[in-house]
Amino acid sequence: MTGPGRTHRLPRAAAVPAPATLPPRGLPGLDPAFSRLVEVAESGAATPATRTWHLLDNAARLAELGVTPVGTVLCVHGNPTWSYLWREFVSAATDAAAAGQAAWRVIAVDQLEMGFSERTGTVRPLARRVADLGDLTETLGLAGPVVTFGHDWGGVVSLGWAVDHPDSLGAVMLLNTAVHQPEDSPIPAPLRLALSGPVLAAATVTTPAFLETTLALAHPPLAAAVKRAYRAPYRGAARRGGIGAFVADIPVDFAHESAAELDRIAGGVSELRVPALMLWGPRDPVFSDRYLDDLVARLPHADVHRYEGAGHLVAEDVDYAAAALTWLGETAVLEPPVVEPAVVEPVPTEPAVVEPVPTPTVPTPTPSTPQPAWAANPHHPLWHYLDELRESDETALVDMSPPGGGGPRVVSWRMLSRQVRRLAAGLDLIGVRAGDRVSLLVPPGADLTAVLYACLRIGAIVVVADAGLGLRGLTRAVRGAHPDHVIGATPGLIAARALGWPGQKISVARLPRAVHRALDVSFTLAELLSLGAAEELPAPPAPGDTAAVLFTSGSTGPAKGVVYTHAQLAAVAHALHAQYGVGVGTGLVAGFAPFALLGPALGARSVTPDMDVTSPKTLTATAVAAAVAAIDATVVFLSPAALANVVATEAALTPADHRALAGVRSFLSAGAPVAEPLLAGAARLMPRASAHTPYGMTEGLLMTDITLEGIRDAAPTSLADLAGPGGVCVGRPAATTRIRISALDADGAATGELSDAAGVTGEIVVSAPHTLDHYSRLWLTDRAARRGAVAGERWHRSGDVGHFDSAGRLWIEGRLPHVIATATGVLTPVGPEQRIEGVAEIARAAVVGVGPAGTQQPVAVVETLPHAHRVALAMPGLAALVRDAAGLPLAAVLVVPRLPTDIRHNSKIDRSRLARWAETVLSGGRMTRP
Secondary structure, X not given: OEEOOEEOOOOHHHHOOEOOOOOOOXXXXXXXXXXXXXXXXXXXXXXXXXEEEEEEEOHHHHHHHOOOOOEEEEEEOOOOOOHHHHHHHHHHHHHHHHOOOOOEEEEEEOOOOOOOOOEOOOOOOHHHHXXXXXXXXXXXXXXXXXXXXXXXXXXXXXXXXXXXXXXXXXXXXXXXXOOOOOOOOOOOHHHHHHHOOOHHXXXXXXXXXXXXXXXXXXXXXXXXXXXXXXXXXXXXXXXXXXXXXXXXXXXXXXXXXXXXXXXXXXXXXXXXXXXXXXXXXXXXXXXOHHHXXXXXXXXXXXXXXXXXXXXXXXXXXXXXXXXXXXHHHXXXXXXXXXXXXXXXXXXXXXXXXXXXXXXXXXXXXXXXXXXXXXXXXXXXXXXXXXXXXXXXXXXEEEEOOOOOOOOOEEEEHHHHHHHHHHHHHHHHHOXXXXXXXXXXXXXXXXXXXXXXXXXXXXXXXXXXXXXXXXXXXHHHHHHHHOOOXXXXXXXXXXXXXXXXXXXXXXXOOOOOXXXXXXXXXXXXXXXXXXXXXXXXXXXXXXXXXXXXXXXXXXXXXXXXXXXXXXXXXXXHHHHHHHHHOOOOOOEEEEOOHHHHHHHHHHXXXXXXXXXXXXXXXXXXXXXXXXXXXXXXXXXXXXXXXXXXHHHHOHHHXXXXXXXXXXXXXXXXXXXXXXXXXXXXXXXXXXXXXXXEOOEEEOOEEEEEXXXXXXHHHHOOOOHHHHHOOOOEEEEEEXXXXXXXXXXXXXXXXEEEEEEOOEOOOEEEEEEOOOOOOEEOOEHHHHHHXXXXXXXXXXXXXXXXEEEEOOOOOEEXXXXXXXXXXXXXXXXXXHHHHHHHOOOOOEEEEEEEEEOOOOOOEEEEEEEEOOOOOOOEEOOHHHHHHHHHHHOOOOOEEEEOOOOOEOOOOOOOEOHHHHHHHHHHHHOOOOOOOO
């Protein structure tokens, strides 16, 4: 293939013409009834030419069903796949129409030279392929609305058609693809290799290497029969010319003949105002998240869902068809403009069966999101006290373990306010703008606090994914957030450099010149402070602007990015003040970073104890006492895992430590269930403090509250209570929160109407001013979390399962994915686990279900005292005690040395992982540790 500035040598076989044919029968998942051949006149040809296309088309089946399509979905494959990629979508759309849902005609093409379409023997660069698709749709007589659906290079071709057919276009849908190659980064390594000189022909045409490499990108691996189906149209070099030509058509520089067309399409995409959906596999070695970020910048109104674990063949990795059809069913796909007659509206002939269609609206990107109703009287902005106390020499925060060592670092309000303003001004001067994402890889302390508030003040969006996620989880979070800038301490910058995390790099500390260059650092905080000495600040962000993306712990699946606006973060601070009186004059010890960072927003002086934030168990009683003494703290907040070690190390406390702890007035522990003995142990250390254990989540940090006395009052007092669902009592809703329950059905799904009735087990659904705005690039997750919400109100499905008791107290029974659906009904795990943990020999327990839903069998997995050295079935005596305590017909009792827990809390048991492991072990697998 030849193009301006570049010559690609392909074998002669690549230019051998061959007619179009129908695919062979028996390809898995492909209904032969959908296949057809269509002859299309080629536009713009020097001599008249007719080309024959193979495509999948469900129009005939819809006609048999007697339904009229509401529109057409035009599916375009990439390289080296063919229309087989879309088989599930064609079938699913047809089945939906047969079931009485909206009928979509689906046309999935084989591009010329590909699949079972004609081998024309001619060069077909990008512009020709876009024109080819236009020729086909004109021949088919497609009117609107047409929804394009593209993958890989087919994404570019489909978007080219979309740009060229605005009068027919109703929406666009995309799987992994790209329309622009960043000038400062090379094209992906697999494509660079395929494009390199003699490798091109050998890898793409002479041998099936490029095809086989692509098929190997599925997660999990494709079945052998599916691989054979993808290979079917490409057997022999004479059939693979299109594969090589497609690779050769990738513009690697401005001189390439397809570069101008790609630029035209990229520019035109930015002008599209139709609804858009992007379903993405982030494990793609070709189209990584940077290409998703570019597409989102061009279509900022798009709905996006990233499937963690999925890759380039996202259509094979996940149920994309169901997601796409759900989106089509809920989206106001735009009808083409009506030209004649402009004032006549269609009148339905049978209104009884026609559902009303809302007037479609075109989402237009704006710098701020609509304000929730409760924001009509907004709270102070997060930096309010930094401005109000800017002349105060009172202590704002204490850093117990500053980076340079040398003991506690005391920071006054005057100093902190000045640092924040100067950092904010410096960030603005180096180009950090409102809406830019800034990943903070800085340990808790004075530096992190100053940087956080500086970013918030200029409207930059802070991305907080703590080191407790582990390197793999942190990498996934940072790449998913795709920051524009990274501010980090040296360990974070080393990880960012080694693992290719995106964003301009800013170092907290001054670095030796060689290290500065090696880590690709652009600026240091010291340089930003100097640049911003004049403290000239841009306009502050609006309350509805996005403020932060906070990542969950990853204890129940991949960590999710939780998006908060400025108003919602301010409401978190207000909720803490309303519930516990934390505010000006309060001394706050926070062994949980989010609450330490909220100290300045509350006007409270704050301190983080000397500990390894990646391991809560490293916090000791003496470290807590030292932190309390440093600021005369009146409020202490610790995670349960940290609290356990604090209580375990109380013997090391000195009389002075005890005196300091006696000054605490409120003690809080949250993040996971806190047992009464542990909370009682903390109460002994802080005898004058009211002990609380709030319930919340990253999506809403304070939902309910209960005191130690409340826990004791709620304790079971009869055998009937013990035999009930049990769980952990987390008290009543906090001051600004409403809570409802969505009852479980027989399959363990939360399908019930929202209710506050007592004794009903179901999913816990919360509403408060300080709940999240949405999840970042997780459209399906966001949709599920809002399902069944009251119109005009913001409700969030927590994924936790529980019930209200007759006193209006909320009890947590477990997580929704961990509900066990047996043949006799659903079981929740926490109650049985608590009963098992009452057995003297048991340290901790987890109850999981094995087998298919509806016939699952409960299994107990336990840690013993003393700890076992290996995995084994429990001895008969212990198994009998566990079964008796659980009150369940347990299929097995397994003993393990340690139960798997999350990193951040060191306490949340990964029951999903345990269930998979237990099923493997009990079906004859090796007795490995979970």
